[in-house]
Amino acid sequence: xxxxxxxxxxxxxxxxxxxxxxxxxxxxxxxxxxxxxxxxxxxxxxxxxxxxxxxxxxxxxxxxxxxxxxxxxxxxxxxxxxxxxxxxxxxxxxxxxxxxxxxxxxxxxxxxxxxxxxxxxxxxxxxxxxxxxxxxxxxxxxxxxxxxxxxxxxxxxxxxxxxxxxxxxxxxxxxxxxxxxxxxxxxxxxxxxxxxxxxxxxxxxxxxxxxxxxxxxxxxxxxxxxxxxxxxxxxxxxxxxxxxxxxx
Amino acid sequence: xxxxxxxxxxxxxxxxxxxxxxxxxxxxxxxxxxxxxxxxxxxxxxxxxxxxxxxxxxxxxxxxxxxxxxxxxxxxxxxxxxxxxxxxxxxxxxxxxxxxxxxxxxxxxxxxxxxxxxxxxxxxxxxxxxxxxxxxxxxxxxxxxxxxxxxxxxxxxxxxxxxxxxxxxxxxxxxxxxxxxxxxxxxxxxxxxxxxxxxxxxxxxxxxxxxxxxxxxxxxxxxxxxxxxxxxxxxxxxxxxxxxxxxx
DNA sequence: TCAAAAGTGTTCCCTATACACCCATGT
DNA sequence: ACATGGGTGTATAGGGAACACTTTTGA
Numbered sequence: 001x002x003x004x005x006x007x008x009x010x011x012x013x014x015x016x017x018x019x020x021x022x023x024x025x026x027x028x029x030x031x032x033x034x035x036x037x038x039x040x041x042x043x044x045x046x047x048x049x050x051x052x053x054x055x056x057x058x059x060x061x062x063x064x065x066x067x068x069x070x071x072x073x074x075x076x077x078x079x080x081x082x083x084x085x086x087x088x089x090x091x092x093x094x095x096x097x098x099x100x101x102x103x104x105x106x107x108x109x110x111x112x113x114x115x116x117x118x119x120x121x122x123x124x125x126x127x128x129x130x131x132x133x134x135x136x137x138x139x140x141x142x143x144x145x146x147x148x149x150x151x152x153x154x155x156x157x158x159x160x161x162x163x164x165x166x167x168x169x170x171x172x173x174x175x176x177x178x179x180x181x182x183x184x185x186x187x188x189x190x191x192x193x194x195x196x197x198x199x200x201x202x203x204x205x206x207x208x209x210x211x212x213x214x215x216x217x218x219x220x221x222x223x224x225x226x227x228x229x230x231x232x233x234x235x236x237x238x239x240x241x242x243x244x245x246x247x248x
Numbered sequence: 249x250x251x252x253x254x255x256x257x258x259x260x261x262x263x264x265x266x267x268x269x270x271x272x273x274x275x276x277x278x279x280x281x282x283x284x285x286x287x288x289x290x291x292x293x294x295x296x297x298x299x300x301x302x303x304x305x306x307x308x309x310x311x312x313x314x315x316x317x318x319x320x321x322x323x324x325x326x327x328x329x330x331x332x333x334x335x336x337x338x339x340x341x342x343x344x345x346x347x348x349x350x351x352x353x354x355x356x357x358x359x360x361x362x363x364x365x366x367x368x369x370x371x372x373x374x375x376x377x378x379x380x381x382x383x384x385x386x387x388x389x390x391x392x393x394x395x396x397x398x399x400x401x402x403x404x405x406x407x408x409x410x411x412x413x414x415x416x417x418x419x420x421x422x423x424x425x426x427x428x429x430x431x432x433x434x435x436x437x438x439x440x441x442x443x444x445x446x447x448x449x450x451x452x453x454x455x456x457x458x459x460x461x462x463x464x465x466x467x468x469x470x471x472x473x474x475x476x477x478x479x480x481x482x483x484x485x486x487x488x489x490x491x492x493x494x495x496x
Numbered sequence: 497t498c499a500a501a502a503g504t505g506t507t508c509c510c511t512a513t514a515c516a517c518c519c520a521t522g523t
Numbered sequence: 524a525c526a527t528g529g530g531t532g533t534a535t536a537g538g539g540a541a542c543a544c545t546t547t548t549g550a
C-alpha cells in the first residue's frame with residue numbers, strides 16, 4: 001500500500017482510487033420537559049459555512065485517537081452538562097456530494113457522518129452558552145428547516161427513540177433515582193404521543209412485571225392523594241434483558 | 249481549511265488534529281438452504297495481510313465517487329450473482345486501533361467499517377469463484393474464528409435479521425414470486441429457530457392478514473396433498489407499512 | 497365537603513396456543 | 524390401503540382495553 005501524502009491517489013488492487021474521508025459525528029439529543037409535556041431536541045445555530053445562520057444538530061469532526069463514541073460524548077460535554085443519559089448509534093450517511101464542503105476546498109476529501117441519538121434529563125441538563133453560538137431546546141413538533149439532511153436525521157432518531165422506549169428500559173436511565181408511576185407515565189406519553197395507553201392499565205402492567213419496587217415514601221404534589229415513589233430494580237429486571245418486552 | 253496532502257495534520261478551530269479515514273464496507277450476507285433447513289452466511293478466505301488465510305466477511309474499501317450502499321452492492325456483485333435480495337445498513341465501527349493496518353504503513357490513517365446485512369435467495373445465488381480467493385457458504389452455527397471483529401458483527405447481523413423477519417416482510421424479497429405457505433414457514437423456522445410457532449397457527453395468522461393471495465395453482469412435491477401457490481400482494485400490504493406487525 | 501390525583505378492581509373481547517381432525521395425492 | 528404432507532376447525536387460557544370505583548390528600 002502506498003505511503004500517505006503521495007500526490008497520487010491511493011489505488012487498490014484493481015487500480016481504482018480510494019476515497020479519503022473526514023468523519024463527522026452528529027447527535028440527536030432529546031429531552032422531555034415534564035412540566036409542559038413536550039419532547040425537546042437540542043439545536044445549534046451554525047456560525048460557519050456551509051449553512052451559516054441555520055439551525056442544525058450539534059456535531060463535530062472526529063479527531064486523531066478519538067473513537068466515534070468518544071466524539072459523540074465530546075459533543076455532549078461541549079454543549080450541555082448532564083449526569084443521566086442514554087446514548088446509542090443511529091445511522092451512517094456517506095454518499096458523495098452530501099456535504100457542500102466536498103465541493104469547495106476539499107480536493108476530493110469526502111465527509112461521512114455517523115449519527116447518534118441521546119436522551120437526557122431535561123431538569124439537570126444545563127446548556128453551555130459560550131456567548132457566540134446559539135443553542136436551544138426546540139419542541140420536536142416545531143423544529144424549523146435544518147442544515148444538511150438533519151431534518152431526516154431527526155425524524156429517524158425520533159422513530160428510534162419511540163421504539164427503544166417500547167422495548168427497553170431506557171426511561172429509567174433518564175428518570176431520577178426515585179420517581180412516581182405518574183412521572184413514568186408522563187414520560188411515555190410525551191414521547192409516544194397521547195392515547196398510547198390508559199394510565200391504570202400502564203400501571204398494573206408495569207407493576208406486574210416486578211422490577212419496580214415501592215420505596216414506601218410518599219410525595220404530595222398539590223392537591224390529590226400522595227403518590228408512592230418507586231425505584232427501578234436492575235436485578236429484578238435482569239431476566240428480561242434482551243427479551244422482547246413491551247411496556248405500552 | 250488547509251489543502252490536502254499538506255504534511256501537517258489538519259487542525260480544527262481549537263487546534264486539535266482531525267483524523268483521516270479510509271472507509272471499508274463489510275457485508276453479512278445470509279441465505280437459507282431450504283433443502284437442509286440451514287441458515288448460511290457467505291465467507292471469504294483472506295489472501296492478504298492482515299489475517300491472511302483466515303475466513304472473513306466479504307468487504308471492500310470505498311472508492312472515489314462511490315456511496316456506501318454502492319460499495320455494499322459492489323461487494324455482492326463481485327462475489328455472487330443474485331437477483332432477489334434485501335440489503336440494509338447494520339452498524340459502524342470506528343474506534344482507533346481496530347484495524348491492524350493502522351499500525352503498519354498507514355501514517356495515521358484510520359480504518360472505519362460500515363457494515364451491511366443482506367439476505368439473498370440461496371438457490372439463485374451463484375458464487376463467483378475467481379480461482380484465487382476461497383469463498384463459501386457456512387452454516388451460521390458452524391462458523392470458525394473470523395478475521396477482525398467479524399464474529400461479533402455476524403452475531404449482530406443475525407439478531408437483526410431475526411428481528412426484521414418478525415416485524416417486516418423481508419421474507420418476500422427473497423422468496424420466489426410464487427411460493428407455498430410451507431416454503432414461507434420453513435424460511436421462518438430456519439432463521440428464527442424451530443418451535444417459533446405452530447405451522448397451522450402461523451398459517452391462519454398470515455392468511456387473516458390478507459396480503460397473501462392464493463393463485464389457485466397447485467404444486468405436488470412427492471407424496472401428500474398438493475399445496476397452493478401464494479403470491480405476496482404489495483398493495484394489500486401497504487396499510488401495514490411502518491406499522492408494528494408481528495408475523496410469528 | 498368537594499375537587500383532584502393516586503390506586504384498585506371488573507368486565508368484555510380478542511388472540512395466541514395447542515391440539516384434533518379432514519383432504520388430496522403418491523406409491 | 525395407507526403413509527405423507529396440506530389444510531381447517533375448535534376449545535381454552537391469558538392479556539389488553541375500557542371504565543367504574545375507592546382512597547387520600549389540599550383547599
